[in-house]
Amino acid sequence: MEVTALKSAVFDTPIPYPETVEAATAHKISLKDINVRFSSKQGVRSVLENVNLNINAGEFVCLVGPSGCGKSTLLNVIAGLHRADSGSALKDGKAITGPGPDRAVIFQEAALFPWLSAVQNVEFALKSSIRDKKARRAKALEYLGMVHLARFAASYPHELSGGMRQRVAIARALALNPDILLMDEPFAALDAQTRDILLIEVQRIWQETGKTIIFVTHNVLEAVALGDRVLCMGVRPGCIRQEITVALPRPRAVEEPETARLAKRIMTHLRSEIDKIVQEESDHAARELALAGDGDPDRLRHTTANTMGDGI
Numbered sequence: 001m002e003v004t005a006l007k008s009a010v011f012d013t014p015i016p017y018p019e020t021v022e023a024a025t026a027h028k029i030s031l032k033d034i035n036v037r038f039s040s041k042q043g044v045r046s047v048l049e050n051v052n053l054n055i056n057a058g059e060f061v062c063l064v065g066p067s068g069c070g071k072s073t074l075l076n077v078i079a080g081l082h083r084a085d086s087g088s089a090l091k092d093g094k095a096i097t098g099p100g101p102d103r104a105v106i107f108q109e110a111a112l113f114p115w116l117s118a119v120q121n122v123e124f125a126l127k128s129s130i131r132d133k134k135a136r137r138a139k140a141l142e143y144l145g146m147v148h149l150a151r152f153a154a155s156y157p158h159e160l161s162g163g164m165r166q167r168v169a170i171a172r173a174l175a176l177n178p179d180i181l182l183m184d185e186p187f188a189a190l191d192a193q194t195r196d197i198l199l200i201e202v203q204r205i206w207q208e209t210g211k212t213i214i215f216v217t218h219n220v221l222e223a224v225a226l227g228d229r230v231l232c233m234g235v236r237p238g239c240i241r242q243e244i245t246v247a248l249p250r251p252r253a254v255e256e257p258e259t260a261r262l263a264k265r266i267m268t269h270l271r272s273e274i275d276k277i278v279q280e281e282s283d284h285a286a287r288e289l290a291l292a293g294d295g296d297p298d299r300l301r302h303t304t305a306n307t308m309g310d311g312i
């Protein structure tokens with residue numbers, strides 16, 4: 001088709017090129033020139049700068065980067081929990097204007113209702129889609145079965161281990177039948193063995209359900225084990241610095257030599273971002289120390305506490 005801007009006879013406004021519309025809707029998520037700034041006492045701070053990212057349906061994408069680089073902020077923009085200051089965030093070609101059941105978020109700490117049992121927690125997510133109580137219970141048990149917790153259906157969150165609670169959270173998120181699972185360091189609080197089991201389980205669930213998954217982690221090994229693509233974010237400005245396609249066979253385990261080799265390469269890249277933060281922090285501290293020498297020690301304490309918040 002000839003690429004010409006068509007004009008609407010009625011409104012005399014240009015209609016987008018059909019090719020452009022197709023290109024935009026072909027991606028499950030499409031972020032273009034996303035900018036996010038936060039204001040604080042220290043002034044306005046740019047956290048994400050001109051982030052561009054396309055994610056295909058059914059893709060498993062991992063985001064890694066030093067603490068404070070904007071991983072959660074980017075996930076929140078996709079979740080509709082935070083609106084970018086500029087740029088466009090599209091899902092299936094439509095603007096993301098707020099949160100929705102099509103995008104389920106799983107956080108570091110499983111946010112389960114403590115007064116509901118495991119199966120009731122999952123049922124909660126099914127309330128609007130299945131009216132019949134028996135059918136709802138059956139479906140909830142099916143989702144608990146997917147995370148191998150059907151036996152613990154009657155247990156309350158405080159009776160479950162951290163890993164089990166996180167599996168209930170995954171079952172509950174799946175029960176919403178979202179298009180996209182947004183996972184923000186879901187295994188960060190777990191011990192290594194539990195995490196390794198869940199890494200295999202998440203890959204299996206992803207393969208069985210065909211969901212699009214966007215997974216934030218500090219752990220590069222975890223990212224390589226899970227992702228079709230690993231996106232490395234950097235700081236100042238917060239943006240995607242490098243994209244690595246992971247073509248290793250699945251299921252992948254963290255202890256496999258190929259996984260470890262690729263993780264090491266990515267880590268080398270991330271190291272320079274981490275060094276950058278360390279350098280900036282120490283330059284900043286040195287400047288503040290000099291200022292404090294001028295007789296204002298409170299100022300030093302205040303600023304150091306804020307910069308430490310970025311951590312690494």
Ligand SMILES: Nc1ncnc2c1ncn2[C@@H]1O[C@H](COP(=O)(O)OP(=O)(O)OP(=O)(O)O)[C@@H](O)[C@H]1O
Binds near residue numbers: 071074218
């Ligand atoms: N609501 C907010 N108000 C002000 N600043 C914020 C807000 N949310 C995030 N920030 C700042 O934006 C930056 C990025 O935060 P974000 O939580 O996205 O980082 P992150 O990469 O997820 O870090 P971590 O790995 O530690 O979770 C940080 O410097 C943080 O202090």
Ligand SMILES: [Mg+2]
Binds near residue numbers: 184
């Ligand atoms: Mg975060």
